[in-house]
Amino acid sequence: RGNIYLSGAGPSAWHEEYPVAKGKRQSPVDINTNKTKFDPKLAADPLTIRFSDSCCQSIVNTGISFQVTSNGAGCELSGGPLDSTYQFAQFHAHWGAYLKTTGSEHTVDGVSYPAELHLVHWNTKYDDFKDAVDKPDGLAVIAVFFKRGKEHPGFGKIQDLFSKIPAKGAKVNIDFEFNPGLLMPPDSENYWTYLGSLTTPPLYESVTWIVMKEPLEVSVEQIAILRTLLWETPNGVSQMYNNFRPPVPLRDRVIRASFG
Ligand SMILES: NS(=O)(=O)c1ccc(Cc2ccc([N+](=O)[O-])cc2)cc1
Numbered sequence: 001r002g003n004i005y006l007s008g009a010g011p012s013a014w015h016e017e018y019p020v021a022k023g024k025r026q027s028p029v030d031i032n033t034n035k036t037k038f039d040p041k042l043a044a045d046p047l048t049i050r051f052s053d054s055c056c057q058s059i060v061n062t063g064i065s066f067q068v069t070s071n072g073a074g075c076e077l078s079g080g081p082l083d084s085t086y087q088f089a090q091f092h093a094h095w096g097a098y099l100k101t102t103g104s105e106h107t108v109d110g111v112s113y114p115a116e117l118h119l120v121h122w123n124t125k126y127d128d129f130k131d132a133v134d135k136p137d138g139l140a141v142i143a144v145f146f147k148r149g150k151e152h153p154g155f156g157k158i159q160d161l162f163s164k165i166p167a168k169g170a171k172v173n174i175d176f177e178f179n180p181g182l183l184m185p186p187d188s189e190n191y192w193t194y195l196g197s198l199t200t201p202p203l204y205e206s207v208t209w210i211v212m213k214e215p216l217e218v219s220v221e222q223i224a225i226l227r228t229l230l231w232e233t234p235n236g237v238s239q240m241y242n243n244f245r246p247p248v249p250l251r252d253r254v255i256r257a258s259f260g
């Protein structure tokens, strides 16, 4: 199977192989801030996000993004919309093309950010990630928008490894301490949450999405460095970009806000 974004008609054709692509709880979606609903229960039981310095083990080129993989030690998510404790498994990102304003998967009032980070967690009521991945309450993903601004040295340490993972399947160990908490925006109290899905095939409807309202600033150069990763395209190996699924219909869902 080639490049899921560039082969055939891309995301709009995914339903041919994955009928759930037209399902009732697909992701990403546009967050229309006039239709979100403040839920005081989310503020009453604050989201608890715990990360540690020693949980990131390796980084791999998955062929559609980079992925920093974790053993989850000391990295847990609970509270807010979650009825269980979720353990951190990996983070990756999605981004756009040079001089384009698209790149994020979720949009806010129709506006895209240049990139979007996903911190993926699995419900510890299940045995492991693979067992959780297709259950309705199996995963929780924190989405953090990237916006152009001041350099983010922490993310730069991860980007320094990109040159070591030039092709799909390439993987290197991370032998320095990296706390994924560095990638959370200064204010991570304010978020939106809704029930959705994986944004790539197999598009399992198993994700409780937690989308941070405040973006994280990274430099324009750092946005460009994302595109130095490489992937296979119908025309050979080239720079990786536009690895995002555009928003899909919200259907019969209400996006809740943790803030008024
Ligand atoms: N973009 S996202 O919705 O955060 C997302 C998060 C995790 C995954 C990982 C993944 C989940 C499941 C499978 N699978 O069952 O073949 C393959 C990859 C895929 C996509």
Ligand SMILES: [Zn+2]
Pocket (backbone or CB within 6 Å): 092, 093, 094, 118, 199
């Ligand atoms: Zn993702």
